[in-house]
Amino acid sequence: MSEPRWLSGAEQQVWRDFSMATTMLQAHLEGQLQHESGMPHTYYEVLVSLSEAEGRRLRMSELAAVRRSSRSRLSHAVARLEAKGWVQRESCPTDKRGAWAVLTDAGFAALEEAAPGHVEAVRESLFDALSPAQVAALGEISAAILDRLRPRCAAAEAAEAAAGFVAPVVELPKSG
Numbered sequence: 001m002s003e004p005r006w007l008s009g010a011e012q013q014v015w016r017d018f019s020m021a022t023t024m025l026q027a028h029l030e031g032q033l034q035h036e037s038g039m040p041h042t043y044y045e046v047l048v049s050l051s052e053a054e055g056r057r058l059r060m061s062e063l064a065a066v067r068r069s070s071r072s073r074l075s076h077a078v079a080r081l082e083a084k085g086w087v088q089r090e091s092c093p094t095d096k097r098g099a100w101a102v103l104t105d106a107g108f109a110a111l112e113e114a115a116p117g118h119v120e121a122v123r124e125s126l127f128d129a130l131s132p133a134q135v136a137a138l139g140e141i142s143a144a145i146l147d148r149l150r151p152r153c154a155a156a157e158a159a160e161a162a163a164g165f166v167a168p169v170v171e172l173p174k175s176g
Contacts, residue, residue, distance in 0.1 A: 025125055032121040037114035042067075044118065046077055047086065047111040050103035057102040059092065068153075086110050 007015060030041045037044070049066050050056050058066065064074040078101050081087035086107030092098035103111075127135060 028125055029118065029121055033114060033118055036117045037110070039110070039114060042069075042077055043081055043086075044111070044114060046074070046081060046101075047103060047107055047114075050087065050101060051108060051111055053103075055102075056108065057090075057100050060089075060099045060101055063101050081107065084110070 026041070033039055033041050033044050039047075045067060046063065049063060050058060060071065060074065060078070063078075064071050067074060069077075078087055078089065082089060084107075086104055088102045088104055090100040090102055092100060130138065
């Protein structure tokens with residue numbers, strides 16, 4: 001077994017700052033959505049995914065993959081969104097076990113109402129803190145991290161799907 005590649009002092013500080021910044025940013029955005037729109041960030045992301053899909057609909061398995069969520073967690077979220085009248089499930093005519101999640105007009109209206117405050121919170125807490133050069137660098141850094149992790153995550157998800165644990169892997173958009 002080889003010796004661990006320990007982080008240098010500078011790397012350790014960058015890691016801790018990055019980890020704390022992403023944790024605080026997620027908590028801030030979660031709080032903003034809950035306070036202003038009465039919805040968790042997870043539900044907002046489901047509504048966004050459906051709003052961007054053709055016909056505002058996705059198969060539940062595709063939605064789980066796009067949201068990087070387990071089927072059971074997604075099913076619970078969709079049930080809550082159904083109760084609010086924001087999403088409706090429809091049976092898949094070609095696959096009796098499959099179902100579609102469909103964004104309703106009420107769900108689209110809720111998303112339209114929540115989006116301006118959410119976008120402002122993202123802008124104020126992330127982009128307003130950075131110079132244009134830092135935004136470009138953050139984009140490059142994020143793309144590099146995603147490019148490193150994407151194949152590993154896809155392989156792990158494929159193995160889990162083959163074992164029946166999660167939805168089949170859906171190719172995520174490439175960065176850049």
